[in-house]
Amino acid sequence: MSTFVDIKPDQWVLAFDEPYGPYMRSMQEQLEMFRNRGGGWDSHSAAEIFHVYHVTDVKPKTYFIGESVTHPNAYLKDRQPRTHVIAVGATKEEMVALRDRLFSIGDETDDRIEAEMYRRIEKFSVREYAKAEAKIYRLLPHFFKGRGLC
Incomplete structure (x- = not known):
């Protein structure tokens, strides 16, 4: 059984929007996915994946919401599952800041990895593009006669 955030x-509360919630994974595994950009939903925004809700009432497995911070087209129900709650705070701003920090971890990590990947491959790619260009020149020499490559 899941342990709920008190x-x-x-x-x-900061919570997963229902379609993104932890269904096939534990909450820990679901949150670990955000070590990568977008947690596997790289074309989705933080506001789509995570919602910030003001809690009006709490039941054993659900809670009721008042005000919310969501994406503009979100389909909201007054009653939300407690299994999707990630964190609790005193203010809306605190939860929005936590959402943005969590979401940015994967973005920053992937940006650093991509920058290093491109740095390491730069010399190799220059050589490979030159080889490919030479193949094109040899394949269609009548277009490249004045270049001295044929």
Whole structure:
């Protein structure tokens, strides 16, 4: 059984929007996915994946929401599953900041990896593109006669 984050009325929660919630994984595994850009949903924004809700009432497996910070076309239900709650805070701003920090971890990591990858491959790619260009010149020499390559 899942352990729920302890929430009380009048607090703010950071939670997964239902389609992104931990269904086939534990919450820990779901959150670990955000070591990569977008946690596997790299074309989705933080506001689509994570919602920030003001809690009005708490039940054993669900909670009720008042105000929310979501993406513009979000389909919201008043009653949300507690299994999707990631963190609790006193203010909306605190939860939005946590959402943005969590989401940015994968972005920053992937940006560093891509920069290093391109740095390491730069000399190799220059040589490979030159070889490919030479093959094109040999394949169609009548277009490249004045270049001295044929």
